[in-house]
Amino acid sequence: xxxxxxxxxxxxxxxxxxxxxxxxxxxxxxxxxxxxxxxxxxxxxxxxxxxxxxxxxxxxxxxxxxxxxxxxxxxxxxxxxxxxxxxxxxxxxxxxxxxxxxxxxxxxxxxxxxxxxxxxxxxxxxxxxxxxxxxxxxxxxxxxxxxxxxxxxxxxxxxxxxxxxxxxxxxxxxxxxxxxxxxxxxxxxxxxxxxxxxxxxxxxxxxxxxxxxxxxxxxxxxxxxxxxxxxxxxxxxxxxxxxxxxxxxxxxxxxxxxxxxxxxxxxxxxxxxxxxxxxxxxxxxxxxxxxxxxxxxxxxxxxxxxxxxxxxxxxxxxxxxxxxxxxxxxxxxxxxxxxxxxxxxxxxxxxxxxxxxxxxxxxxxxxxxxxxxxxxxxxxxxxxxxxxxxxxxxxxxxxxxxxxxxxxxxxxxxxxxxxxxxxxxxxxxxxxxxxxxxxxxxxxxxxxxxxxxxxxxxxxxxxxxxxxx
Amino acid sequence: xxxxxxxxxxxxxxxxxxxxxxxxxxxxxxxxxxxxxxxxxxxxxxxxxxxxxxxxxxxxxxxxxxxxxxxxxxxxxxxxxxxxxxxxxxxxxxxxxxxxxxxxxxxxxxxxxxxxxxxxxxxxxxxxxxxxxxxxxxxxxxxxxxxxxxxxxxxxxxxxxxxxxxxxxxxxxxxxxxxxxxxxxxxxxxxxxxxxxxxxxxxxxxxxxxxxxxxxxxxxxxxxxxxxxxxxxxxxxxxxxxxxxxxxxxxxxxxxxxxxxxxxxxxxxxxxxxxxxxxxxxxxxxxxxxxxxxxxxxxxxxxxxxxxxxxxxxxxxxxxxxxxxxxxxxxxxxxxxxxxxxxxxxxxxxxxxxxxxxxxxxxxxxxxxxxxxxxxxxxxxxxxxxxxxxxxxxxxxxxxxxxxxxxxxxxxxxxxxxxxxxxxxxxxxxxxxxxxxxxxxxxxxxxxxxxxxxxxxxxxxxxxxxxxx
Numbered sequence: 001x002x003x004x005x006x007x008x009x010x011x012x013x014x015x016x017x018x019x020x021x022x023x024x025x026x027x028x029x030x031x032x033x034x035x036x037x038x039x040x041x042x043x044x045x046x047x048x049x050x051x052x053x054x055x056x057x058x059x060x061x062x063x064x065x066x067x068x069x070x071x072x073x074x075x076x077x078x079x080x081x082x083x084x085x086x087x088x089x090x091x092x093x094x095x096x097x098x099x100x101x102x103x104x105x106x107x108x109x110x111x112x113x114x115x116x117x118x119x120x121x122x123x124x125x126x127x128x129x130x131x132x133x134x135x136x137x138x139x140x141x142x143x144x145x146x147x148x149x150x151x152x153x154x155x156x157x158x159x160x161x162x163x164x165x166x167x168x169x170x171x172x173x174x175x176x177x178x179x180x181x182x183x184x185x186x187x188x189x190x191x192x193x194x195x196x197x198x199x200x201x202x203x204x205x206x207x208x209x210x211x212x213x214x215x216x217x218x219x220x221x222x223x224x225x226x227x228x229x230x231x232x233x234x235x236x237x238x239x240x241x242x243x244x245x246x247x248x249x250x251x252x253x254x255x256x257x258x259x260x261x262x263x264x265x266x267x268x269x270x271x272x273x274x275x276x277x278x279x280x281x282x283x284x285x286x287x288x289x290x291x292x293x294x295x296x297x298x299x300x301x302x303x304x305x306x307x308x309x310x311x312x313x314x315x316x317x318x319x320x321x322x323x324x325x326x327x328x329x330x331x332x333x334x335x336x337x338x339x340x341x342x343x344x345x346x347x348x349x350x351x352x353x354x355x356x357x358x359x360x361x362x363x364x365x366x367x368x369x370x371x372x373x374x375x376x377x378x379x380x381x382x383x384x385x386x387x388x389x390x391x392x393x394x395x396x397x398x399x400x401x402x403x404x405x406x407x408x409x410x411x412x413x414x415x416x417x418x419x420x421x422x423x424x425x426x427x428x429x430x431x432x433x434x435x436x437x438x439x440x441x442x443x444x445x446x447x448x449x450x451x452x453x454x455x456x457x458x459x460x461x462x463x464x465x466x467x468x469x
Numbered sequence: 470x471x472x473x474x475x476x477x478x479x480x481x482x483x484x485x486x487x488x489x490x491x492x493x494x495x496x497x498x499x500x501x502x503x504x505x506x507x508x509x510x511x512x513x514x515x516x517x518x519x520x521x522x523x524x525x526x527x528x529x530x531x532x533x534x535x536x537x538x539x540x541x542x543x544x545x546x547x548x549x550x551x552x553x554x555x556x557x558x559x560x561x562x563x564x565x566x567x568x569x570x571x572x573x574x575x576x577x578x579x580x581x582x583x584x585x586x587x588x589x590x591x592x593x594x595x596x597x598x599x600x601x602x603x604x605x606x607x608x609x610x611x612x613x614x615x616x617x618x619x620x621x622x623x624x625x626x627x628x629x630x631x632x633x634x635x636x637x638x639x640x641x642x643x644x645x646x647x648x649x650x651x652x653x654x655x656x657x658x659x660x661x662x663x664x665x666x667x668x669x670x671x672x673x674x675x676x677x678x679x680x681x682x683x684x685x686x687x688x689x690x691x692x693x694x695x696x697x698x699x700x701x702x703x704x705x706x707x708x709x710x711x712x713x714x715x716x717x718x719x720x721x722x723x724x725x726x727x728x729x730x731x732x733x734x735x736x737x738x739x740x741x742x743x744x745x746x747x748x749x750x751x752x753x754x755x756x757x758x759x760x761x762x763x764x765x766x767x768x769x770x771x772x773x774x775x776x777x778x779x780x781x782x783x784x785x786x787x788x789x790x791x792x793x794x795x796x797x798x799x800x801x802x803x804x805x806x807x808x809x810x811x812x813x814x815x816x817x818x819x820x821x822x823x824x825x826x827x828x829x830x831x832x833x834x835x836x837x838x839x840x841x842x843x844x845x846x847x848x849x850x851x852x853x854x855x856x857x858x859x860x861x862x863x864x865x866x867x868x869x870x871x872x873x874x875x876x877x878x879x880x881x882x883x884x885x886x887x888x889x890x891x892x893x894x895x896x897x898x899x900x901x902x903x904x905x906x907x908x909x910x911x912x913x914x915x916x917x918x919x920x921x922x923x924x925x926x927x928x929x930x931x932x933x934x935x936x937x938x
Contacts, residue, residue: 104704104823105854106711149657160655162664163632176914183821185853186629186895188618188668189907190937191919195664199657216712235573242575243685246758247626247716289715290767298759352652354573384654385574423656430658438658445645449926450660456925457918468659 005062009044009088012054017045017094028089031080032073032136036432039085040067047094049169049177049208055090056206057175065465066090068202070113070144073136075348076431078148078201082466092143095208098122106214107166107183112143112207119212128214131158135332143207149199151427156383157250157287158215160427162198169209170197173458183211196453201429202464204457220292221250222299223285223324226306227278227314232357234282234382236311241284244302248295251285252383259334259379266337271326273316282382283331334379335388342399344377344392345409349417350426353385363416367391370412371405386426389413414441430468438468474531478513478557481523486514486563497558500549501542501605505901508554509536516563518638518646518677524559525675526644534931535559537671539582539613542605544817545900547617547670551935561612564677567591575683576635576652581612581676588681597683600627604801612676618668620896625852626719626756627684629896631667638678639666642927652680665922670898671933673926689761690719691768692754692793695775696747696783701826703751703851705780710753713771717764720754721852728803728848735806740795742785751851752800803848804857811868813846813861814878818886819895822854832885836860839881840874855895858882883910899937907937 009018019025020042030037041064046052059066065087069079081087092113099109103126110119116137123130132145134152144150145161146168158164167182180194197204228234234254241249257277264272284303288295299317306312318324338344351359360378367374373394380387391409393402414424418441425434439447447469454461454469479487488494489511499506510533515521528535534556538548550556561582568578572595579588585606592599601614603621613619614630615637627633636651649663666673697703703723710718726746733741753772757764768786775781787793807813820828829847836843842863849856860878862871883893887910894903908916916938923930923938 102821102823104708105821107821149661151655151657155655159632162661163628172914172918178914178918179912180915182890182892184819184890184892184895185822186620186624186819186850186855187892188620188894188896188898189892189903190668190899190911190915191673191922192618192631192661192664192668193915193918195661196922199659199661204660216715218715239573244758246685246687246756248758287715289713289717350653350655352571352574352576353654354571381655386655421652423651423653423658425657426653426655427657434658442659443648445641445647446649446659446662449641449647449662452925453660453665453922456921 005058005064006042008058009042009055012058013044013046013051017047019043019045028069028072028091029080031077033075036077036080038081038083040081040087040089041085043089043091045091045094049095049171052090052206052208053171053175053177056171056173059088059462060173060175060460063460063462064088065462067464068092068147068206070141070147071115071136071139073140074144074148074431075428076433078429078431078467079144082432090206092141092208099209101126102183103128105183107211108214109181109209109211110142111209113141116140116142116145123214124217127217129217130212130214132161132164135335142210142212146198146207146210147200147202148429151381151384151386153251153253153381155381156252157247162195164213165194165198165210166213167211168194168197168207171206171208173205173460173463181209181211201431201467203454203468204463216289218287218289220295221285221287221324222292222295222318223283223327224299224303224315224317225273225327226282226284226303226312227274228280228282228312230279230357231360233311234280235353235357237282237306238353238383240306240311241302244305245286245298248286248288248298250287251283253283253331253380254382255281255283255331255334255379258375259377260330262337262341262377263330263333266340267333270329270333273327274314278313283327338377338390341392343403344390344399345403345406347389347413348426348428349389349413349422349424350384350386351417351420351422355420356382356385356387359416359420359422363413366412366416367409370408410437432466435466435468474527474533475511477527478511478524481527482513482515482520486516488512488514497538497541497560498549500546502544505546505549507550507552509550509556509558510554512558512560514560514563518564518640521559521675521677522640522644522646525640525642528557528931529642529644529929532929532931533557534934536933537561537616537675539610539616540584540605540608542609543613543617543900544897545902547898547900547936548613551901559675561610561677568678570595571652572597574652576680577683578650578678578680579611580678582610585609585611585614592683593686596686598686599681599683601630601633604804611679611681615667615676615679616669616671617898620850620853620855622720622722622850624850625721626716631664633682634663634667634679635682636680637663637666637676640675640677642674642929642932650678650680670900670936672923672937673932685758687756687758689764690754690756691761691764691787692752692796693768693772693784693786694742694796695751695753695772695781696743697749697751697781699748699826700829702780703749704822704826706751706775707822707852709775709780710771713774714755714767717755717757717767719756720752722752722800722849723851724750724752724800724803724848727844728846729799731806731810731846732799732802735809736802739798739802742796743783747782752796807846807859810861812872813859813868814872814875816858816882817895817897818858818882818891818893819853819855820886820889820891824889825851825854825856828885828889828891832882835881835885836878839877901935904935904937
């Protein structure tokens with residue numbers, strides 16, 4: 001059966017695009033953080049949407065489960081196969097074309113396997129902005145961004161990947177191509193299948209192409225690092241800046257003092273913007289479609305108001321692109337410094353923005369009580385209510401030993417998130433990693449609707465089994 | 470059976486909230502434009518989500534179809550029952566509370582039956598903006614806005630109703646309450662059921678509550694009417710204003726000269742901004758979170774650039790709130806003037822923005838050829854690619870007689886929309902009115918997915934039957 005199936009795959013994609021040896025398959029079987037290596041019957045590398053459709057049809061005919069895969073940069077084991085070896089990996093990497101760019105409609109139509117960075121670049125070359133931006137942008141694909149509804153650093157202004165997408169092309173679990181590649185700002189003709197596929201992590205079909213929104217390229221972006229006394233003060237700063245700067249506010253990232261100390265100790269070459277320590281820092285970015293002077297004046301005025309109102313303690317404003325990049329580097333080096341320090345227990349959570357101060361006070365206290373000396377690495381996209389709330393071992397406790405507490409710590413953090421009406425996965429998805437957590441925090445009513453939809457669209461259960469549900 | 474069923478409904482909602490006489494039911498059976506009057510077994514008026522759930526359960530137990538109804542301002546017969554008299558109308562009008570408003574999270578939580586205008590007002594009283602705005606705002610409900618994914622005049626900046634919603638509460642066709650009332654900007658924990666219910670026109674369940682986004686109230690909004698030589702020039706103006714004003718551009722409405730002549734002839738008391746006629750006009754609105762001077766300077770500069778570049782021919786800028794309102798009144802009186810002139814054949818369409826010029830040239834020509842002397846009333850939300858493309862009879866032909874051509878004219882317009890990759894329903898939905906059009910313009914692949922989802926979530930087929938599918 002396998003031979004017959006693989007022969008059919010080779011007939012469709014060509015023998016060189018059906019990988020079956022362990023050596024050839026290895027790069028497709030391990031997740032980004034190298035925590036898990038699965039097994040596969042084969043890795044399939046189709047060259048266009050038609051080949052994807054025919055391969056999915058073959059999988060349906062032979063009841064072979066398939067795992068769609070983009071840049072494999074996901075953090076929840078959503079795009080690697082399980083240990084059974086029954087599935088095939090369907091990599092979209094060869095579907096990497098920019099299909100079209102429309103400067104008046106302000107849209108770009110791309111293959112699902114196009115690298116995010118290349119899409120940003122194509123927009124830039126047309127004088128426009130594709131605003132999705134995240135750490136993995138040099139490797140991740142638009143298809144993966146859509147399948148996980150990726151977030152990143154520009155969500156405050158431009159929304160998640162879902163809000164940036166106008167239409168998709170997808171292959172259904174029956175092997176049909178659904179052409180939903182619409183470039184329309186308004187379309188109310190039936191159920192919103194686009195948004196159902198977005199965020200479904202490849203469990204309802206394979207996204208093969210998309211029409212994404214483009215924006216005018218701002219004429220200037222300006223950055224400041226603002227020191228504040230507490231997360232609560234950071235929230236007051238957010239309100240003030242939203243009121244005074246409106247949509248010019250494009251970034252609002254929180255970092256605790258512990259985060260900056262961690263960066264300073266592991267990357268001593270990076271600048272230290274303040275001579276003294278403050279409890280929290282906010283990296284603020286403003287963009288202007290008018291001019292650099294406009295952005296600078298807006299930011300100066302807002303920061304002056306915040307200091308006058310006792311909301312902000314101090315601030316450093318970047319006066320050059322190099323300085324601005326240096327401030328962003330501090331933020332970007334927080335996860336890197338963590339990685340150097342050793343493995344820790346990560347949480348990608350979101351909360352109603354107004355409850356973040358109380359959530360942190362309550363959850364920090366619970367963790368300190370249960371695990372005295374534990375170190376909290378808290379940073380993230382405060383403007384979206386999204387925190388990366390990571391737990392590192394007490395000084396002197398080896399990181400590897402501390403990982404034994406993962407389950408107990410997840411329970412404390414996730415239960416607290418739930419009590420504050422938050423989400424246990426803000427921007428990374430569920431995948432295989434958080435699948436067992438889901439039934440604890442979703443009602444049966446919601447899970448049953450999800451199961452009914454899965455069974456209705458994928459009756460054979462071949463699409464990325466074991467992920468989400 | 471009916472008696473038993475109605476007794477159960479009375480036990481749930483109280484006898485006074487189960488209407489069964491024709492007189493009592495009459496206001497709930499006719500659509501907004503008075504084109505159709507249906508029949509119903511009863512009109513149910515629950516007082517809260519729990520009563521809605523118990524009533525839906527009763528409908529499921531007795532296999533009674535139900536038609537959810539908000540403010541009954543829909544334009545596609547989505548919220549009135551059919552002629553069979555088998556269904557009950559479930560009116561959400563008593564669920565009209567503002568449940569909560571969070572000034573830091575910038576969210577408002579409301580019952581589905583809350584009137585749009587009351588939600589706008591509650592936001593305003595808290596110093597914030599709920600940007601959804603449309604002609605029916607004094608009567609329509611948030612539940613109806615969500616069920617139809619309503620558009621309106623602020624979509625360019627703030628998106629459709631879907632983009633304004635963070636979470637919903639809904640009663641499933643089984644009579645269960647799904648609590649999806651999340652106030653989160655990021656939440657990637659499974660399938661996007663929220664967006665599936667939004668726009669489903671009550672065919673998958675009954676939306677009973679929602680968490681909606683609020684925005685800072687702009688410090689100023691400023692309006693201008695710009696005269697341009699063609700739709701193509703209007704598109705060039707759009708590109709220029711997007712580039713120079715970015716998100717400050719909050720309105721961009723196109724009106725043909727014919728529209729303004731129609732308004733002038735039926736509402737002679739309204740101002741006439743220009744001494745001479747121009748082929749097309751664009752109503753532009755800019756908002757600023759900084760100051761009125763900022764908005765005015767931005768608008769003046771952009772219009773000056775447009776005139777210098779030969780894109781705009783002339784412009785009138787409002788210099789007071791009264792003048793601004795007068796300009797908006799011209800726009801708002803286009804549909805009113807049409808109504809006075811007599812019935813015409815309406816289309817709510819959208820197109821890729823870049824194709825609007827070609828679409829209008831091609832479609833106008835086809836209609837003029839098929840129906841010589843026909844008059845085209847073209848206006849709409851150009852910034853969203855959304856046109857109200859209405860066809861009035863040649864001079865001298867009675868409007869009522871002309872309506873006999875409805876089918877043939879719909880065919881020409883909708884086929885042309887389809888050829889230009891547009892949508893036959895931009896912001897009004899499908900309802901019962903456009904249901905038979907859908908199979909002509911959607912692929913079987915897409916329709917089959919919609920049917921599978923409908924059958925999976927509403928296996929008894931009791932939710933608003935005959936609408937959409």
